[in-house]
Amino acid sequence: MRRVTTLVAVMATAALALTACGGGGSGASASSSASGAGAKSSLKVGLAYDVGGRGDQSFNDSAAKGLDKAKTEFGVQVKELEAANGETDAQKEERLRLLAGDGYNPIIGVGFSYATALKKVAAEFPEVKFAIVDDSSITAANVTNLVFAENQGSFLVGTIAAQASKSGNIGYIGGVNTPLLQKFQAGFAAGAKAVNPGIKVQVKYLTEPPDFSGFGDPAKGKTVAQGMLDGGADVIYAAAGGSGAGAFEAVAAAKKLAIGVDSDQYLTAAAAVKPVIVTSMLKRVDVAVYNEIKSVVDGSALTGTQVFDLKVDGIGYSASNEAVKPFTAKADEFKAKIISGAVTVPEKP
Numbered sequence: 212m213r214r215v216t217t218l219v220a221v222m223a224t225a226a227l228a229l230t231a232c233g234g235g236g237s238g239a240s241a242s243s244s245a246s247g248a249g250a251k252s253s254l255k256v257g258l259a260y261d262v263g264g265r266g267d268q269s270f271n272d273s274a275a276k277g278l279d280k281a282k283t284e285f286g287v288q289v290k291e292l293e294a295a296n297g298e299t300d301a302q303k304e305e306r307l308r309l310l311a312g313d314g315y316n317p318i319i320g321v322g323f324s325y326a327t328a329l330k331k332v333a334a335e336f337p338e339v340k341f342a343i344v345d346d347s348s349i350t351a352a353n354v355t356n357l358v359f360a361e362n363q364g365s366f367l368v369g370t371i372a373a374q375a376s377k378s379g380n381i382g383y384i385g386g387v388n389t390p391l392l393q394k395f396q397a398g399f400a401a402g403a404k405a406v407n408p409g410i411k412v413q414v415k416y417l418t419e420p421p422d423f424s425g426f427g428d429p430a431k432g433k434t435v436a437q438g439m440l441d442g443g444a445d446v447i448y449a450a451a452g453g454s455g456a457g458a459f460e461a462v463a464a465a466k467k468l469a470i471g472v473d474s475d476q477y478l479t480a481a482a483a484v485k486p487v488i489v490t491s492m493l494k495r496v497d498v499a500v501y502n503e504i505k506s507v508v509d510g511s512a513l514t515g516t517q518v519f520d521l522k523v524d525g526i527g528y529s530a531s532n533e534a535v536k537p538f539t540a541k542a543d544e545f546k547a548k549i550i551s552g553a554v555t556v557p558e559k560p
Contacts, residue, residue, distance in 0.1 A: 252285045252286045252287045252508055253288075254285065254287040254288070254316070254504075254507060254508055255287065255288045255289075255290070255313075255314050255315045255316060256278065256281065256282075256287045256288065256289050256290075256315060256316075256317060256318075256319070256504055257289075257290050257291075257292070257307075257310030257311075257313075257315030257316075257317070257318040257319070258274065258275075258278050258289065258290070258291045258292070258318075258319050258321065258500070259292050259293075259294070259303070259306050259307060259310065259318065259319065259320045259321060259325060260274065260275075260291065260292065260293040260294060260321050260322075261294050261321050261322030261324060261325075261426065261452075262293075262294050262295065262296055262324075262423055262424070262426050262427045262452070262453075263293075263426055263427045263452050263453040264291075264293035264294075265291060265293070267426075267427070267452055267453040268453070268456070268474065268476055268479040268480070269452050269453065269455060269471070269472060269473045269474055269476065270321070270322070270426075270452055270472075270473045270474075270494070270496060271293075271321060271452075272473075272474055272479070273473050273474045273494065273495070273496035273497045274319070274321045274344065274496045274497065274500050275291075275497075276474070276497035276500075277496065277497035277498060277499065277500030277501035277502075277504070278291070278500055278501075278504070280497065280501050281500070281501050281504040281505065281508075285504070285505070285508050287504065287508070290310060290313070290315055292306050292309070292310070294306075294322075294324070296423070296424045296427060297422075297423075297424065300327045300328045301328075303320075303324070303325055303327075303328035303329075304328040304331055304332055306328075307320065307325075307328055307329060307332040307341075308332055308335070308336075311332065311335075311336040311339050315339075316338075316339045316340055316507070317339070317340040317341065317342055317503060317504065317507050317512070318339060318340070318341050318342075319341070319342045319343070319344070319500060319503060319504075320341070320342070320343040320344065321344050321496070321500075322343075322344055322345055323343075323344075323345040323346040323389070323391055324423060325343055325346070326343060326346040326348055326349060329341055329343050329349065329354070330348075330349045330351070330354075333349070333351050333353055333354050334351065336353075337352075337353055338353075339353060340353055340355070340507055340512050341353055341354045341355070342354065342355040342356075342357055342500075342503045342513070343355075343356060343357065344357045344358075344496055344499060344500075345357070345358060345359070345391055346358070347516045352514070355503060355512070355513045355514060355515065355516075355517060356515070356516040356517065357496075357499040357500075357503065357517050357519070358516060358517070358518055358519070359494050359495075359496075359499075359518070359519045359520070359525060359526055360518065360519070360520035360521065360525070360526050360556075361391070361394050361395050361398065361492070361494060361526065362394045362395065362397055362398030362401075362556045362557065362558050363398060363520055363521045363526050363549055363556050364398070364492040364493060364494060364521070364526035364527055364528060365394075365395045365396075365397075365398030365399040365402065365448070365450075365492055366398040366399070366401055366402035366405075366545065366549065366554075366556045367402060367492070367527070367528045367542045367545060367546055368399065368402065368448060368470050368490055368491075368492045368528050368542075369398065369399040369400060369401060369402025369403040369404075369405075369406075369448075370402040370403065370405060370406050370538070370541055370542045370545050371402075371470070371489065371490055371528065371535060371538040371539075371542055372399070372402075372403050372446040372448060372468075372470060373402070373403040373404070373405075373406035373407045373410050374406055374537070374538040374541060375446050375468055375489055375538060376407075376410065376445050376446045377445055378443050378444070378445045379407060379409065379410050379411060380410070380411045380413070380442070380443040380444045380445065381403060381410060381411070381412055381413070381444055381445070381446040381447065381448070382412070382413040382414075382415070382436070382439035382440075382442075382444040382446070382447040382448065383395070383396050383399050383400070383412060383413070383414050383415075383447075383448050383450070384415055384416075384417065384432065384435055384436060384439070384447060384448070384449045384450065384451050384454075384455075384458055385414070385415070385416040385417070385425075385450050385451060386416070386417055386418070386423075386425040386426040386450065386451035386452050386454055387416060387417065387418050387419070387420060387422070387423050387425040387426060388416035388418070388419050388420065389420060390559075392416065392450060393559060393560055394558050394559070395448075395450040395472075395492075396414055396450075396560050397556075397557045397558055397559050397560045398556050398557070398558075399412070399448050400412045400414075400560065401556055401557050402545065402556075405545065405554075406541065411443070413439045413442055413444055414560075415435050415438070415439065417431050417432065417435060417451055417454055418431075425451060425452075425454060426451060426452035426453060426454060427452060427453045427454060428453075428454045428457070429453060429454055429455075429456045429457030429460075430457055431454060431457065432449060432451055432454035432455055432456065432457030432458040432461075433457030433458060433460050433461045434457075434461075435458070436449070436457065436458035436459075436460075436461035436462060437461045437465075440461060440462070440465045440467060444467070445467045445468065446467065446468045446469070446470065446489070447462055447467070447468075447469050447470070448469075448470040448472070448492070449469065449470070449471065449472060450472045450492070451472075452473075455469075455471060455472065455476070456480075456481075456484075459471075459476075459480060459484040459487065459488065460483075460484060462484070462487050463483055463484040463486075463487045466487075467487065468487055468488075468489045468534075469484070469487050469488050469489070470488070470489060470490055470491060470492065471488050471490070471491030471492070471529075472491060472492050472494070473491070473492070473493070473494045473496065474491065474493070474494075474497075475491050475493065475529040475531050476488050476491045477490075477491060477529060477531045477532045478531055485532075486532070486534075488532060489532055489534050489535050489538075490528050490529050490530065490532065490535045490538075491528065491529045492526075492527075492528055493526065493527045493528060493529055494519075494525075494526060495519055495524070495525045495526065495527075498519065498525060499517065499519055499525070502517070521546060521549055521550050522550055527546075528542060
């Protein structure tokens with residue numbers, strides 16, 4: 212979804228050490244004006260990252276980008292805490308309670324793994340505004356659900372993968388086998404088959420719930436990618452957070468192609484693997500986080516479920532690597548069809 216220098220926060224509860232890092236109804240604009248830019252705000256914003264935290268060059272870093280933009284434009288105070296591999300919902304609750312008890316408002320949970328904990332803590336602090344990325348199960352007046360049409364963006368990179376593949380064999384690596392990651396898989400396979408109906412799509416998940424280490428295990432990502440390459444794949448889409456770094460290493464060594472996820476990973480990848488990342492599926496978590504904070508700064512906090520899709524540019528693909536240029540015309544053709552409703556992208560494999 213690599214480490215950079217991070218702030219450090221320590222919670223003196225349950226021996227939990229945390230590294231610091233990332234209108235209602237459906238539909239949301241993916242671009243917001245910076246009214247009040249530069250003004251100092253008394254707002255304190257808490258961000259609770261998923262496993263990997265700031266520096267994962269993927270999902271969490273995208274959230275961090277939105278937080279950084281809000282901090283620069285509005286002068287808000289921030290506190291960033293990070294989840295650990297294998298932690299319990301109780302530990303997530305303590306992280307959220309720490310932020311709420313210290314006066315942080317809004318508090319944003321980055322990732323669906325916060326759903327159970329955030330629902331409970333939001334009920335305990337009804338005066339605090341909470342938001343959660345990638346979950347729409349919580350219906351509370353003080354909770355905003357920030358969700359994305361990942362299947363649409365994955366469809367587009369699927370069309371690119373099929374065009375770029377010389378073997379007619381491509382791969383999809385998901386970090387953890389959950390409905391959300393299956394949504395990526397469904398879109399990717401559908402996009403590839405829209406271009407080449409006979410294409411082979413290998414699929415592998417790194418872990419099964421409740422083991423979420425698949426988002427932070429580069430070694431496992433590399434091993435699985437190598438298996439796909441050995442099986443004939445020449446383009447691999449890694450929707451696996453920090454584990455994608457390992458997949459990229461295997462792909463680079465084999466001189467094949469890779470597709471990143473969430474942020475433009477071509478811009479942040481190590482020099483040795485950068486050239487093979489032909490594109491990335493962009494999931495604008497940064498826009499969602501920024502919009503949430505801005506709405507509170509403006510005194511008109513977002514409510515309900517906010518959907519970020521192709522129509523609002525909340526999802527897409529990157530074109531930083533010039534190697535993608537031969538494939539963009541067809542991808543953009545399908546983008547227009549998805550937006551118009553002529554093409555419906557599946558959400559399940």
